[in-house]
Amino acid sequence: MIEEISEEKNDISDGVQDQSMQNLGARLSGTFQEYKDARKETESEWLKDLRQYNGQYEPDVLARLNEAGARSKVFVGLTRTKVMAAYSRIIDLLFQHGDVFFAVESTPVPDLDPMQAMQMRQLATAQVMEASQMMDPNMNEDLIMARMQELEEELKKAEKRVADDAAELMTIDIMDQLIETNAEQKLKESILEACIFGSGACKAGTVRIDQKQSYSMMADPETGEQGYALSIIEQPMPEVESVSIFDLYPDPYCTSLDDCDGLFRRHVLTRRQFRELSDLPQFDSGMIKYLLKTNRTGNHTEEEHERTRRRIAGINEHSESNRFEVMEYWGCVDGYELKEHGVEIPEDADLSEDFSACVWLCSGKVIKVMLNPIKGYDIPYHIFPYERSPHQFWGTGVPRMMRDSQGTMNAATRIWLDNLAMSSAPMVEVNTDLLAAGEDPTDIHPWRVFLREGGDGSMPMVRWYQPVANANGLNQIVDIFRKFADETTSLPSYTHGEQTGGLNKTATGMSMLMGAANVALKSTIKNIDDFLMEPMITALFHWNMEFGTNQKSKGDLRIVARGSTALVQKEVQSQRLLQFLSLVSNPMDAGLVDRNQLLRDIAQSMDIDPDEIVKSEEQLALEQQQQLALQAEAEQRAIASGNAPQGEVGMAPPQGAF
Numbered sequence: 178m179i180e181e182i183s184e185e186k187n188d189i190s191d192g193v194q195d196q197s198m199q200n201l202g203a204r205l206s207g208t209f210q211e212y213k214d215a216r217k218e219t220e221s222e223w224l225k226d227l228r229q230y231n232g233q234y235e236p237d238v239l240a241r242l243n244e245a246g247a248r249s250k251v252f253v254g255l256t257r258t259k260v261m262a263a264y265s266r267i268i269d270l271l272f273q274h275g276d277v278f279f280a281v282e283s284t285p286v287p288d289l290d291p292m293q294a295m296q297m298r299q300l301a302t303a304q305v306m307e308a309s310q311m312m313d314p315n316m317n318e319d320l321i322m323a324r325m326q327e328l329e330e331e332l333k334k335a336e337k338r339v340a341d342d343a344a345e346l347m348t349i350d351i352m353d354q355l356i357e358t359n360a361e362q363k364l365k366e367s368i369l370e371a372c373i374f375g376s377g378a379c380k381a382g383t384v385r386i387d388q389k390q391s392y393s394m395m396a397d398p399e400t401g402e403q404g405y406a407l408s409i410i411e412q413p414m415p416e417v418e419s420v421s422i423f424d425l426y427p428d429p430y431c432t433s434l435d436d437c438d439g440l441f442r443r444h445v446l447t448r449r450q451f452r453e454l455s456d457l458p459q460f461d462s463g464m465i466k467y468l469l470k471t472n473r474t475g476n477h478t479e480e481e482h483e484r485t486r487r488r489i490a491g492i493n494e495h496s497e498s499n500r501f502e503v504m505e506y507w508g509c510v511d512g513y514e515l516k517e518h519g520v521e522i523p524e525d526a527d528l529s530e531d532f533s534a535c536v537w538l539c540s541g542k543v544i545k546v547m548l549n550p551i552k553g554y555d556i557p558y559h560i561f562p563y564e565r566s567p568h569q570f571w572g573t574g575v576p577r578m579m580r581d582s583q584g585t586m587n588a589a590t591r592i593w594l595d596n597l598a599m600s601s602a603p604m605v606e607v608n609t610d611l612l613a614a615g616e617d618p619t620d621i622h623p624w625r626v627f628l629r630e631g632g633d634g635s636m637p638m639v640r641w642y643q644p645v646a647n648a649n650g651l652n653q654i655v656d657i658f659r660k661f662a663d664e665t666t667s668l669p670s671y672t673h674g675e676q677t678g679g680l681n682k683t684a685t686g687m688s689m690l691m692g693a694a695n696v697a698l699k700s701t702i703k704n705i706d707d708f709l710m711e712p713m714i715t716a717l718f719h720w721n722m723e724f725g726t727n728q729k730s731k732g733d734l735r736i737v738a739r740g741s742t743a744l745v746q747k748e749v750q751s752q753r754l755l756q757f758l759s760l761v762s763n764p765m766d767a768g769l770v771d772r773n774q775l776l777r778d779i780a781q782s783m784d785i786d787p788d789e790i791v792k793s794e795e796q797l798a799l800e801q802q803q804q805l806a807l808q809a810e811a812e813q814r815a816i817a818s819g820n821a822p823q824g825e826v827g828m829a830p831p832q833g834a835f
Contacts, residue, residue: 200514201510201514201518201536201546202541202543203541205504205506205536206504206538206541208439208441208506209426209441209504209538211429212426212427212428212429213426215429216426216429219571220423220481220482222577223374223422223423224482224485224486224489225576225577225580226375226574226576226577227373227374227486227489228489229256229576229580229583230256230257230260230373230576231257231489232252232254232256232257233252233489234252242591248591248595249591249594249595251587251590251591251594252587253583253586253587253590255579255583255586255659255662256575256576256579256583259575259579259662259666259668260372260373260574260575260576262668263563263575263666263698263701264368264372266698267368267702267705268365268368270702271364271368271705272361278710278738278739279351279710279714279736279738279739280348280736280737280739281344281345281347281348281351281714281718281735281737282344282734282735282737283341283343283344283732283733283734283735284340284733284734284735287336287337287339287340287732287733287734288733339732340732340733340734342729343729343730343731343732343734344734346727347718347721347730347731347732347734350721350725350730351714351717351718351721354414354415354417354717354721355417355717357387357414358415358416358418360417363379363417363418363419364379364419364709366419367379367419367420367561368705370422371561371562371563371572371574371705372563372574372575373574373575373576374422374574375562375563375564375571375572375573375574375577376422376560376561376562376563376571376572376574377422377560377561377709378419378420378421378422378425378558378559378560379417379418379419379420379558379559379709379713380417380418380420380557380558380559381415381416381417381418381557381712381713381716381717382415382416382551382557382716382717382719383415383416383550383557384414384415384416384550384724385413385414385416386411386412386413386414387411387412387413387414388409388411389409389410389412392406392407392408393408413724415716415717415720415721417713417717420442422560422571423482423483424442424443424444425440425441425442425443425558425560426440426441426442427439427440427441427560427570428440431570432568432569433570434556434558434559437555437556438508438509439506439507439508439509440506440507440508440556440558441504441505441506442504442505442506442558443502443505444503444504444505445477445498445500445501445502445503446500446501446503447499447500447501448475448499448500448501450501451465451468451469451500451501451503451539452469454503454537454544454545459545459546459547460537460544460545461543461544461545464543465539465544468501468539468542468544472501472540474497474499475497475498475499475500475501475502476501476502476539477498477499477500477501477502478502479498502539503537503538503539503544504537504538504539505535505536505537506535506537506538507533507534507535507549507555507556507558508533508555508556509531509532509533509534509555510531510532510534510536510546511529511531511532512526512527512528512529512530512531512532513528513529515532515534515546515548516528518543518546520534520546520547520548521548532548532549533549533555533556534546534547534548534549535547535548535549551716551719551720551723557716559708559713559716560708561704561705561707561708561709562704562708563575563701563704564578564700564701564704565704572704575666575668578665578666579661579662579665579666581658581661582658582661582662582665583662585654585658586654586655586658586659586662589651589654589655589658590651590655592651593647593648593651593652593655596644596646596647596648596651597646597648599644600643600644600646603642603643604641604642604643604644605618605621605639605640605641605642606639606640606641606642607639608632608636608637608638608639610632611629611630611631611632611636611638612627612629612638613629613630614630616628618639667697667698705738706739707738710738711736711737711738714736714738715736718734718736757775758775758779773791773792773797776791777791
């Protein structure tokens with residue numbers, strides 16, 4: 178027991194690291210502080226967006242309203258409606274009916290594995306030579322060359338088929354990994370943040386250990402009795418994670434991740450989560466245990482944006498969180514520093530160069546350092562904008578687009594309510610010098626009688642004033658800035674349910690209006706494709722190419738994001754189908770068109786399940802058989818009763834039948 182305790186003590190670091198490790202920790206801690214200070218202004222804009230989305234006034238505006246006394250504090254919640262309209266349309270487009278929002282395709286001229294390609298060529302060449310000798314041992318050389326050229330074309334087609342099969346298998350593997358990691362829900366969380374704050378983020382491509390629980394039948398070695406035992410199977414899997422942009426601190430000088438020198442992610446972990454890091458590979462367990470020992474209440478210091486977000490959410494503040502603040506850095510690290518920290522560098526590498534690495538810090542101490550394990554990209558975080566602004570890293574969201582319109586509508590609505598309240602009843606002026614003793618001028622009600630004493634009889638004791646109501650002018654201001662909000666966000670009110678008097682409510686008219694509204698949405702979908710979907714699926718592709726066990730799914734492939742393409746196809750197809758339906762909706766063309774399939778295609782283009790509203794061919798055939806059976810039964814009953822019409826069985830044929 179004493180030996181176990183001494184071993185545990187020896188396993189705990191004394192907190193002293195070598196000079197090179199201290200230098201790296203201090204340098205990265207200073208870099209993080211620089212990145213954090215540069216993001217302050219952006220944070221304040223995000224918090225304004227969040228308050229606007231939640232229908233809350235800024236603290237300075239609310240203070241002025243409170244100073245004004247009993248005035249209206251109503252907030253017109255149009256921002257949330259616009260945000261949810263944008264979010265719903267994007268989600269409906271990307272994940273409608275379970276469609277795959279990406280495609281893995283083979284390149285036009287795929288490069289197969291050299292060994293596989295050589296085997297295919299050798300086998301095909303041997304078959305040609307054997308066939309030519311069997312047909313004619315003295316075959317002309319020109320004929321053999323022609324046959325070899327035909328073989329070359331067949332080989333290219335065969336290589337293309339092999340690459341297409343690999344692309345299909347790779348698609349299945351990636352889709353399975355996305356389902357296993359619940360990627361759809363995580364992508365939705367990131368897209369909602371992008372709609373509110375202007376940018377969203379996901380992490381993809383890093384390795385996680387997936388622990389699957391399963392029960393298997395096992396026999397007790399002593400009694401021999403059969404029973405089920407729980408077993409845990411560990412399997413490496415690619416990680417897909419939704420990350421809040423409040424936790425990401427990129428290089429302040431970059432305008433995109435392509436020219437980003439480094440990026441920090443701030444983790445706030447519970448004591449248990451921080452302790453579990455010591456069980457993961459490449460983490461310094463001794464240093465983690467030392468930090469746990471010396472920081473009994475954690476080292477987390479709540480940032481201003483954390484406190485503000487808690488207040489906006491209505492969560493009570495606490496004095497201490499008892500959590501640990503850990504920094505995860507991805508970016509360039511000098512080769513000499515990595516070498517001094519024990520990181521294995523390729524022998525032929527130039528140590529003076531910068532290498533893509535991952536470093537974890539806590540309280541200025543390095544608890545993990547390693548080279549980037551995934552080839553193909555430097556930073557595994559994918560940050561995408563809702564609407565991109567030139568020369569800016571962070572995007573612009575719906576609340577910021579309509580901030581002026583929202584503020585003006587709030588002000589006009591407050592004035593409108595205050596004016597209506599003010600003008601709802603007359604104001605009274607009472608000359609107290611003319612009142613009799615004991616009269617209360619504040620007691621005003623119908624048939625009230627005031628007693629008056631002395632004074633000039635021509636001077637009224639009570640005078641009434643009716644404030645002017647300005648509701649019409651204020652209504653116009655609200656309507657004007659509501660239209661401004663529609664224009665600035667490119668989200669017209671009819672896209673989220675408003676029905677105005679002049680709106681074309683026919684199917685074709687609404688389709689044209691929705692198609693026009695989708696013009697601006699195409700840029701947002703394209704941003705999601707370019708900055709999220711394609712990099713994320715590419716990261717999973719690189720993971721499968723390097724660590725995947727399915728060799729048949731590997732090949733010369735490329736990733737294609739299909740969100741914006743699907744939007745264009747859906748819009749064009751819906752309009753053309755409706756136009757075609759109007760062209761063939763006449764008796765002359767009715768027999769030339771498969772109307773059932775046409776209606777199904779139109780319903781599907783409008784995101785309506787055709788199986789729920791359009792009858793199937795089997796159902797139509799069954800109904801036709803039932804109708805014929807009922808008609809035959811009616812004819813039989815008519816014949817049996819002697820009421821069958823002329824010309825039927827048993828009756829004289831009509832005149833002129835022969």
